[in-house]
Amino acid sequence: MRKKYKDLVFNSFKKGRLLYLLKQPFKLAGVKLSLSISKRLASPLVGTLIPTYRCNSNCPKCVKKDMYQTQEEASTDELKAIIKDLGKIGVSAIDFTGGEPLLREDIFELLSFASKQKVITHLNTNAYLLTKDTAEKIVNSGLDSVNISLDSIDRNKVKEMTGVEEAFDLIVTGIKNLIAVKQKKKAALEVNIVSVLSYANAVEVEALVSLAKDLGVDGISFNPLHKFPCPIRKNPYIESMLAAVDRIID
Numbered sequence: 001m002r003k004k005y006k007d008l009v010f011n012s013f014k015k016g017r018l019l020y021l022l023k024q025p026f027k028l029a030g031v032k033l034s035l036s037i038s039k040r041l042a043s044p045l046v047g048t049l050i051p052t053y054r055c056n057s058n059c060p061k062c063v064k065k066d067m068y069q070t071q072e073e074a075s076t077d078e079l080k081a082i083i084k085d086l087g088k089i090g091v092s093a094i095d096f097t098g099g100e101p102l103l104r105e106d107i108f109e110l111l112s113f114a115s116k117q118k119v120i121t122h123l124n125t126n127a128y129l130l131t132k133d134t135a136e137k138i139v140n141s142g143l144d145s146v147n148i149s150l151d152s153i154d155r156n157k158v159k160e161m162t163g164v165e166e167a168f169d170l171i172v173t174g175i176k177n178l179i180a181v182k183q184k185k186k187a188a189l190e191v192n193i194v195s196v197l198s199y200a201n202a203v204e205v206e207a208l209v210s211l212a213k214d215l216g217v218d219g220i221s222f223n224p225l226h227k228f229p230c231p232i233r234k235n236p237y238i239e240s241m242l243a244a245v246d247r248i249i250d
Contacts, residue, residue, distance in 0.1 A: 004190055004219050008120055008144055011188035015142075017118050027092060046093045047086035051079055051110060053099040057126050058163030061196060061225060076106045080113050087117030095122045102129040108137040115142030122147070124194075128167070130174025135181040138189075145190040147221075148175055152201045153211050161200070172215070179216045191217045198225040202244040222248055 012021055030042030052073055055062075074082075086094055094114045101107050102125055114121045122145040123138070130138075130148075138146065150171050152158050158168040175191070182189050193212050195201070201208075205222070212220040224241060 004145070004192060007190055007218065011144060011190070012120065014188055020118055023090075024092060027090070043090035045091065046095050047089075047091040048095045048097060049079070049082065049086075049114075050097055050099060051101055051104045051107065054103050055098060055100045055126075056103065056128055056164070057100070057167070059161060060163075061161070061198070073104075076109060079106075079110055083110065083114050083117060087119060091119060093120040093122055095124070097124040100126055100128070102134065108141050111138070111141035111143050115144075120144045124149075125174075126162070126167075126171065127174030127178075128164070128170045130177050132177045132181065135174075135177040138178065139181050139185055139187045143189060145192070146178065147192050147194045148178075148217075149196075150175075150193050150208070150211075151195050151198075152204055153207045154204075157200060175215050175217065183216075190219075193217050193220040194223065195220065196223050196225050197241060197244055199240055202240045205244050205247045 009021065027042050027045070031045060034041045083094060094117065096107070096111065096114070101123060104110070111121060111123065121143050123143055124147045127148045127150075148171065150158070150168075151161050152168075155168040158171070159165055161167075164170070175193070178189075178191055181187070182191060193208070193215075195208050197205075208222075209220060222244070
């Protein structure tokens with residue numbers, strides 16, 4: 001994770017965001033002081049944007065699948081206005097998540113618009129729609145960082161975890177497409193895998209790291225499975241989870 005943010009700082013320097021970079025240490029100090037005195041002295045670090053709750057996965061662990069919008073989604077102009085406001089209040093990053101953001105036909109226009117706010121821009125995706133053409137559009141948008149969800153190296157497990165028959169192959173192909181375009185264009189884009197650890201895949205830490213290396217991504221993050229927004233309760237599989245954490249550290 002530290003390497004990821006070092007790379008993002010370096011990439012921001014290459015993109016000419018010098019004033020942005022100079023402001024960040026003061027911003028972080030302001031956030032820390034805000035927390036200590038319980039009074040806001042700085043703008044939020046990250047503005048999270050959910051352009052759609054629609055998703056082409058049906059993950060049992062996801063709490064958002066019960067929140068899919070029945071009402072009309074915000075228009076392109078409405079979302080651009082929100083992005084502009086996030087830039088005006090001085091967030092350090094704008095994070096696109098969902099649902100699956102790539103289901104929006106205007107997502108590349110929104111990503112490009114966000115990139116022009118001269119802040120770090122980030123996309124979370126399941127990679128099913130990461131064709132070569134889509135990968136090209138993502139790189140051309142000026143996006144800084146992409147997180148791709150992959151929780152197992154076992155095709156059957158990934159199928160169970162996502163509810164999608166060919167999910168594993170779609171994800172791996174999507175990652176390969178994005179890495180290929182990134183390398184071809186020598187783009188300053190961070191590509192990372194995010195794995196949610198549970199009793200079902202806690203033994204796969206080393207295998208997932210190995211796959212991440214083989215695919216040529218910049219990093220892999222492991223997050224513990226917990227019920228959100230409910231309080232975290234004692235996990236009956238805590239021993240296997242703690243063992244997985246020890247292996248990650250090793």
